[in-house]
Amino acid sequence: MYSISLQQNQYKTYILTDDSTNSQLEVVPERGGIITKWRVNGEEIFYLDEERFTNPELSVRGGNPILFPICGNLPENTYTVAAKQYNLKQHGFARDLPWIPLGSLQEQGVSLQVTLNSTETTKAVYPFDFQVTFTYRLEGNSLTVSQHYLNKSAKSMPFSFGFHPYFNVKDKTKLKFEIPAQEYFDHKTQEIKPFSGNFDYNQEEIDVAFKKISGKSATVTDSQRQLQLTLDYDDVFSTLVFWTLKGKDFYCLEPWSAPRNSINTAEKLTILEPGASYATSIKLTAKFI
Incomplete structure (x- = not known):
């Protein structure tokens, strides 16, 4: 049975539930349109600094x-x-602005649609008229984010897009990565390094980008939690970023459509002509093994 409810906390929080797997999503449109929590079998998949x-x-x-x-x-x-x-500023403004909830569905899972429209404030830093609409869908142990980007300007609109999911972890040395890449770019050292399936967690910060990815799926297995997470993404997501901080109970595996600074370099940049739109999606699946 699927359901959706609204809870008034500090912010209005939409709670999407799939009773068949004891799974939930919590979405806070006015705080950057963000999914704050994702539970599967009652277990918190995402990390959140409250x-x-x-x-x-x-x-x-x-x-x-x-x-x-x-x-x-x-x-x-x-x-x-x-x-x-x-x-x-870093990662743009979408994560800081209020999004508008548009409605919900309870067919083939339970979903919530949210949208962000350009304003005079956004046009002061990004001179384009746009509409971005996401559909968050929870079905069983999977979370799908369908995205629709619309250029409402009279000129071509350049942009990149992605997500920055934070995953709960207690012991990072128990993680095993299956990423379709053999090397990454280390943002801290500015070096390209070979990738053998894991990282040196003695570093204060790890910030690397996999730019040469050969597949559309990545998996992380946490042997301590007996949890396998799979990230599926469309071709447009050309870069996977891994980021974590020493002593913090999270790691991030981020699908990006383009690498850093692409709005200046045009590398992998998405450009929409006036009136054009673009649709894509990512999917996260959590499996206890």
Whole structure:
């Protein structure tokens, strides 16, 4: 049985439930359209820093933050369009703005639709009219995020997009990665390094990008939790980023449509013509083994 309910906490929280697998999603549209929690068999799959979440001055560290209209950071937070310079902070503004809930469905799972429209505030840093609509769908032990990007401008609109999911983990040394790549770019050292299936967690921070990926699925197995997570993504997601901090009970495996600074370099950049739209999706599946 599927259901959806609304709970008034600090923010209005939509709770999507699939009773057949004791699974739930919690979505907070007004706090960046974010999924804050995802439970399967009653187990928390996502990590959430509750203290940061309750402070609207801080970016959310946890759940599944949205990256748009850029992924990563820009040199000096600047980029140029039509010979004019603009400023965009890391990962763009979508994760910080209120999204509008549009409605829900309870067929083939339970879903909630949320949308973000351009405003004068967004156009001051990103000079385009747009509409971004997501459909979050929970079905059994899977979470699907369907995305629709619409250019409402009279000019071509360049952008990149992605997600920054935070996954719960207690012992990172118990993780095993199956990523369709043989090397990654280390953002800290600016070096390309071979990948053999895991990382050195003695580092204070790990921030790497897999740019040469040969498949559309990645899997992480946590032997301590006996949990296998699979991330499936469309071809447009050209980059997978792994990020974690020493001493923190999370790791991030992030699907990006383009690497850092693509709005300046045009590498893997998505460009929509006036009136055009683009649709894609990602899917996360949690399996206890």
